[in-house]
Amino acid sequence: MKQSRSSLLIAALVAALLATALVFSAPMSSGQAEQQELFVLPTVPPTPTVPPAPLARADVGAPQSGLTLAMASFDETNALDAWRIVDLEDVPQERRSLWIVVDGRLRQDRTVPPLRDPSIHETAALIGDASWSDYTISAGFYDQDNANVGLIVRYQDGSYYRYRIIRNGYEDRPQHLIERVSDGTVTLLASLDAPGYEPRRWNTIMFRVNGDRLQAFFNGQMTIETRDAQLASGAAGLYTRAIGGMLFDNVTITQP
Structure with missing residues (x-):
C-alpha cells in the first residue's frame, strides 16, 4: 500500500514538472509580449559634462590693461x-x-x-x-x-x-x-x-x-x-x- 502511494506521488510530481516546463517553453501571446515590453527601459544618453571655461581676455584689441x-x-x-x-x-x-x-x-x-x-x-x-x-x-x-x-x-x-x-x-x-x-x-x-x-x-x-x-x-x-x-x-x-x-x-x- 505504501509502495502504491509512493508511486502515485512520484507520478504526480513528474506530471507537475512537465506542465511547468511546457508553460515556460510555450510562445507568449501578443498581450503577454506587450506587457513584458512595458518593463524595458529606454536607453537615455548621459547629460554632457560641461568642460572648464576658457579665460576671456580683456586686453584683446587694446593696449595692456590697467587697473x-x-x-x-x-x-x-x-x-x-x-x-x-x-x-x-x-x-x-x-x-x-x-x-x-x-x-x-x-x-x-x-x-x-x-x-x-x-x-x-x-x-x-x-x-x-x-x-x-x-x-x-x-x-x-x-x-x-x-x-x-x-x-x-x-x-x-x-x-x-x-x-x-x-x-x-x-x-x-x-x-x-x-x-x-x-x-x-x-x-x-x-x-x-x-x-x-x-x-x-x-x-x-x-x-x-x-x-x-x-x-x-x-x-x-x-x-x-x-x-x-x-x-x-x-x-x-x-x-x-x-x-x-x-x-x-x-x-x-x-x-x-
Missing part, C-alpha cells in the same frame, strides 16, 4: 554676494529671476521657488557702482538651454548699454546688437548680421566702453563698433533671459 576693477571665477559658494540681481522688466515677486553659483560657475536658474518656471523676461547680474565710467568687461558663457546672452555697461537707474548675441538656429536678425536702454526704451545703435553663437560649448564675449566709444567682441574678434554719448557711467553686468541654463565664468572687468 582690475573686479574678477570672478565663482569657485566659492558666496561668490554671488558681490553681485546684484536685477529683473530688467517689471515682473511679480513670484516670477523674479534666480541666479545661483554651482559647480564653480554662475548659472541663471529660471525663476525663484516655489514656481521655478522658465520666463522669457530679461535679467542681469550687476557689479560695480555709478562711479565706473571707462572699462572693459569680459566673460565666458555656456548656453545649455537659452537663446540670448550679453554684457551690460554703465548701468544706472534702469538705463544702460548692452551687447547682445542671439543663438544660432533662430530666425531673429541681426544676431549681434549694441543697444541703449533708457527708462525701458530700447534704441538699436549698431548691429552685425553675422552668425550668432553655438550652444553647449564655451564662448567668450567682451564689451568695452571708453568715452563715447563702444566696442563689442565675440570669441576674440571685434564684431561691432559705434559711438554714443548719452550714458556716462554706471555698473557692469551679465545679461540673459530667465529661461535658465545660461552659465557664466571667468568674469574680468578692467580699466584702460
Whole structure:
C-alpha cells in the first residue's frame, strides 16, 4: 500500500514538472509580449559634462590693461554676494529671476521657488557702482538651454548699454546688437548680421566702453563698433533671459 502511494506521488510530481516546463517553453501571446515590453527601459544618453571655461581676455584689441576693477571665477559658494540681481522688466515677486553659483560657475536658474518656471523676461547680474565710467568687461558663457546672452555697461537707474548675441538656429536678425536702454526704451545703435553663437560649448564675449566709444567682441574678434554719448557711467553686468541654463565664468572687468 505504501509502495502504491509512493508511486502515485512520484507520478504526480513528474506530471507537475512537465506542465511547468511546457508553460515556460510555450510562445507568449501578443498581450503577454506587450506587457513584458512595458518593463524595458529606454536607453537615455548621459547629460554632457560641461568642460572648464576658457579665460576671456580683456586686453584683446587694446593696449595692456590697467587697473582690475573686479574678477570672478565663482569657485566659492558666496561668490554671488558681490553681485546684484536685477529683473530688467517689471515682473511679480513670484516670477523674479534666480541666479545661483554651482559647480564653480554662475548659472541663471529660471525663476525663484516655489514656481521655478522658465520666463522669457530679461535679467542681469550687476557689479560695480555709478562711479565706473571707462572699462572693459569680459566673460565666458555656456548656453545649455537659452537663446540670448550679453554684457551690460554703465548701468544706472534702469538705463544702460548692452551687447547682445542671439543663438544660432533662430530666425531673429541681426544676431549681434549694441543697444541703449533708457527708462525701458530700447534704441538699436549698431548691429552685425553675422552668425550668432553655438550652444553647449564655451564662448567668450567682451564689451568695452571708453568715452563715447563702444566696442563689442565675440570669441576674440571685434564684431561691432559705434559711438554714443548719452550714458556716462554706471555698473557692469551679465545679461540673459530667465529661461535658465545660461552659465557664466571667468568674469574680468578692467580699466584702460
